[in-house]
Amino acid sequence: MIDFGFTLSKSSTVDLTTLDRSRYDQLIKLVPTARMCMNCGSCGATCTVGEYKGMSVRKVLYGIQRGEDVKAMLSSCMLCGKCTMVCPRGINTRNLILNLCKIYD
Amino acid sequence: MIKDGKQKIWADYQKEIPDDHWYYVRSCIRQNFFPASEKMFLEITRNVLGKDIYETPHHTTCGGIAYHADTIPQETAMTMIARQFALMTEAGYENYCPSCITSFGNYVETLETWREFPELEAKIRENLWKACKREFNKPKYLAHTSDLIYHWRDEIRKKAKHLLINKETGEPLRIVEHIGCHYSKMFPHKGVGGAEYPYVLAGMVESWGGQVIDYPERRHCCGFGFRQYLVKANRGYSVSNTHKKFESMEPYKPDAIITNCPGCPYFLDRWQYVIAEQTGKTYGENGYGIPVFTYEEIAGLVLGYDPWDLGLQLHQVAVEPLLNKMGVEYDPKAKYLGLNKEDLMRPEMPNSIKCC
Amino acid sequence: MKQNIVIIGGGIAGLEAAKQIHNLGYQTFLVEKSDHLGGHVASWHRLFPDMIATKPLIKDMISAIKGVTVFLETQVNDVEGVREGYRLSLSNGINITAQAVLVASGFQLFEAQRKEEYGYGIYDHVITNADLEAWMNGNKDQRIPAAPKAIGFVHCVGSRDLKAGNSQCSKVCCMTAIKQAIEMKERFPNAEVYCFYMDLRLFGKKYEDFYINAQRDFGIHFVRGRVSEVSETIDGRLQVKAEDTLIGRPLKVQLDTLVLMSGMCCNPLIQKLAEQARLEIDSDGFLKSRDNITNIIESGREGIFFAGACTGTKTVPETVAEARAAALSIHNYLLQND
Numbered sequence: 001m002i003d004f005g006f007t008l009s010k011s012s013t014v015d016l017t018t019l020d021r022s023r024y025d026q027l028i029k030l031v032p033t034a035r036m037c038m039n040c041g042s043c044g045a046t047c048t049v050g051e052y053k054g055m056s057v058r059k060v061l062y063g064i065q066r067g068e069d070v071k072a073m074l075s076s077c078m079l080c081g082k083c084t085m086v087c088p089r090g091i092n093t094r095n096l097i098l099n100l101c102k103i104y105d
Numbered sequence: 106m107i108k109d110g111k112q113k114i115w116a117d118y119q120k121e122i123p124d125d126h127w128y129y130v131r132s133c134i135r136q137n138f139f140p141a142s143e144k145m146f147l148e149i150t151r152n153v154l155g156k157d158i159y160e161t162p163h164h165t166t167c168g169g170i171a172y173h174a175d176t177i178p179q180e181t182a183m184t185m186i187a188r189q190f191a192l193m194t195e196a197g198y199e200n201y202c203p204s205c206i207t208s209f210g211n212y213v214e215t216l217e218t219w220r221e222f223p224e225l226e227a228k229i230r231e232n233l234w235k236a237c238k239r240e241f242n243k244p245k246y247l248a249h250t251s252d253l254i255y256h257w258r259d260e261i262r263k264k265a266k267h268l269l270i271n272k273e274t275g276e277p278l279r280i281v282e283h284i285g286c287h288y289s290k291m292f293p294h295k296g297v298g299g300a301e302y303p304y305v306l307a308g309m310v311e312s313w314g315g316q317v318i319d320y321p322e323r324r325h326c327c328g329f330g331f332r333q334y335l336v337k338a339n340r341g342y343s344v345s346n347t348h349k350k351f352e353s354m355e356p357y358k359p360d361a362i363i364t365n366c367p368g369c370p371y372f373l374d375r376w377q378y379v380i381a382e383q384t385g386k387t388y389g390e391n392g393y394g395i396p397v398f399t400y401e402e403i404a405g406l407v408l409g410y411d412p413w414d415l416g417l418q419l420h421q422v423a424v425e426p427l428l429n430k431m432g433v434e435y436d437p438k439a440k441y442l443g444l445n446k447e448d449l450m451r452p453e454m455p456n457s458i459k460c461c
Numbered sequence: 462m463k464q465n466i467v468i469i470g471g472g473i474a475g476l477e478a479a480k481q482i483h484n485l486g487y488q489t490f491l492v493e494k495s496d497h498l499g500g501h502v503a504s505w506h507r508l509f510p511d512m513i514a515t516k517p518l519i520k521d522m523i524s525a526i527k528g529v530t531v532f533l534e535t536q537v538n539d540v541e542g543v544r545e546g547y548r549l550s551l552s553n554g555i556n557i558t559a560q561a562v563l564v565a566s567g568f569q570l571f572e573a574q575r576k577e578e579y580g581y582g583i584y585d586h587v588i589t590n591a592d593l594e595a596w597m598n599g600n601k602d603q604r605i606p607a608a609p610k611a612i613g614f615v616h617c618v619g620s621r622d623l624k625a626g627n628s629q630c631s632k633v634c635c636m637t638a639i640k641q642a643i644e645m646k647e648r649f650p651n652a653e654v655y656c657f658y659m660d661l662r663l664f665g666k667k668y669e670d671f672y673i674n675a676q677r678d679f680g681i682h683f684v685r686g687r688v689s690e691v692s693e694t695i696d697g698r699l700q701v702k703a704e705d706t707l708i709g710r711p712l713k714v715q716l717d718t719l720v721l722m723s724g725m726c727c728n729p730l731i732q733k734l735a736e737q738a739r740l741e742i743d744s745d746g747f748l749k750s751r752d753n754i755t756n757i758i759e760s761g762r763e764g765i766f767f768a769g770a771c772t773g774t775k776t777v778p779e780t781v782a783e784a785r786a787a788a789l790s791i792h793n794y795l796l797q798n799d
Contacts, residue, residue, distance in 0.1 A: 002382045006340040008348055014705050016655070016682075016714035017611070028680070035676045038661075039685070039707050065682075066708055089673070106693055110574070110582035301577040321692040321700040356695045 285366025472500020
């Protein structure tokens with residue numbers, strides 16, 4: 001193979017037809033209310049570790065719907081429950097995190 | 106795909122193209138990339154169709170490459186364009202046809218900008234006068250040279266020696282048409298057929314017997330992208346875009362690609378080799394690539410010109426598969442003979458993609 | 462003498478106003494350009510939020526206007542101010558001198574083929590919200606396959622689109638998309654259903670509840686990003702591109718049917734009417750009310766009133782309420798002038 005000094009770039013496109021959404025589907029079975037997230041961002045805004053570790057339940061939930069690996073974010077959660085308090089849709093975010101950890105295990 | 110719907114859109118985007126007396130300007134790069142294309146345009150229009158096409162050696166670049174590579178400001182490019190218009194005016198012409206798509210885009214952009222901002226036109230006129238004591242009239246009609254071949258496509262068809270039809274099967278050849286971005290994406294009404302479903306090349310393909318392929322990434326850029334290619338660190342983006350197009354068109358098994366831009370045929374042609382080297386994948390039949398042509402080259406083949414006089418030996422991807430399908434006679438031994446019949450020697454053949 | 466009132470437009474605004482005005486004892490004329498009453502709503506299948514069927518609703522509205530003189534397939538050729546009010550010449554040759562005129566000419570659905578990038582009328586499986594309602598009403602439509610695996614809805618088609626000449630939000634399309642998405646999911650439970658939106662504008666009664674149902678009970682996927690381009694794949698499906706703006710990445714998906722939520726636009730006929738009756742056009746292109754807070758149903762000219770979508774995008778209940786209000790305003794106006 002010839003080294004041209006450049007190669008094909010990896011596409012960042014989300015392909016909804018082919019991406020693996022199985023983790024999300026598993027999660028929905030365990031925590032059906034997770035579907036109700038409307039991406040308001042309250043959880044991320046209030047998250048204790050969000051500003052240091054980039055944690056946000058919204059990003060976790062959206063990420064698994066888009067086939068992203070959210071394990072690092074999950075592991076930074078301290079289960080303090082502030083996100084559960086602020087969620088206007090009443091999603092049990094602590095339950096969501098714990099179940100998602102199980103799915104990852 | 107509903108053909109009627111496309112025809113309705115095509116009907117909305119027709120432009121007036123005068124039948125004769127055109128002032129012709131060349132592209133900066135086409136003579137290096139596809140050396141016989143511009144010559145063939147003049148040959149076909151002047152000698153086959155009997156049109157008056159005027160050309161002067163005094164014209165320069167339109168500044169398009171520098172403008173799109175961010176090295177000159179728009180006013181400079183406009184002043185260069187003003188000088189080209191001055192040459193046209195001095196020659197007594199009012200219909201202007203550039204051979205380059207980016208030039209065409211720049212001319213349209215300049216004329217539209219002057220229409221919106223007459224004070225800028227006045228300033229450019231002053232610049233030109235200061236620089237070289239020239240004055241100009243704006244062209245009455247502006248068309249890309251592919252618009253002209255489109256305009257005369259049925260006359261070419263009447264004189265055709267070969268059609269875009271598979272000689273063995275009698276089936277129309279499957280042709281991908283690729284339009285240069287600067288043709289109509291900026292000003293859809295200035296292009297034949299508009300920007301979403303341009304008809305300029307599709308019209309030629311249909312007239313000459315071929316079948317146009319509409320594949321999902323049809324509207325996507327060829328990958329040239331000026332700075333994406335010109336800066337080596339960006340070249341991965343350039344080839345990735347080309348790769349995306351080939352992946353998208355592959356299932357349709359195209360027999361050839363027809364283009365109307367200087368950069369597109371070059372990159373669609375050369376990048377097939379690079380992609381083959383990097384991924385081992387080729388997109389034509391039996392290890393070949395998909396041959397890529399300019400519209401002048403296709404017109405030349407249709408009219409029965411010798412493929413080697415059309416400069417097709419300079420393509421990276423072998424053109425022979427298409428020549429065979431069309432039933433074009435050619436002498437394989439003459440492929441690398443110069444105009445004086447001297448041997449030009451053989452290029453090194455890649456292993457990754459089959460060439461002749 | 463019984464006073465004459467002419468209502469221009471036989472949609473739900475015209476029907477409701479005709480009923481009320483007739484009940485108030487006026488000689489009522491209803492002029493409709495098409496061959497049927499009920500306007501756009503008549504061709505709809507069900508209405509949110511309670512999924513009321515439109516057929517019986519329109520039937521009831523039509524049966525409630527007995528005694529009203531209805532001219533179908535009739536247009537207003539000219540309007541002339543006279544001492545008694547306005548003299549209208551109709552395309553059927555009849556002239557009426559009316560003491561008051563109610564404009565209820567409604568809206569025009571955006572012509573989806575104008576958004577060329579979506580390929581309506583070009584790709585085999587692109588339809589509009591109106592096409593889908595017609596299909597749900599039992600009309601055959603080849604563009605909807607027997608067992609779709611994926612269905613998409615594009616919000617804001619021709620609405621909030623300066624380039625299309627429509628800056629206005631069409632107001633009901635977000636809710637219509639969610640309603641139709643649910644209806645499709647009910648018919649095709651195994652299909653993935655995607656809504657492509659810029660903002661979800663769910664302002665009305667129980668609209669937000671519908672949204673929650675769509676998410677929680679039907680698993681409809683909401684993608685925040687406007688569809689930029691549609692193309693056809695080799696197996697005749699659609700490839701749709703958008704940006705997933707919530708994650709900042711480009712997105713594509715293959716669909717079996719794409720539904721374009723064509724928005725409400727100004728009815729082009731109001732231009733002519735405005736010239737004839739010397740009515741003003743507001744900055745958004747719709748007819749200009751005396752003011753847009755408390756006098757939406759009054760025009761700048763005495764004796765000419767408005768109801769419904771001729772002054773802007775409206776929901777069905779808003780339109781019906783305006784029609785009733787307009788009837789009362791006309792009544793008060795005529796009492797004052799007596």
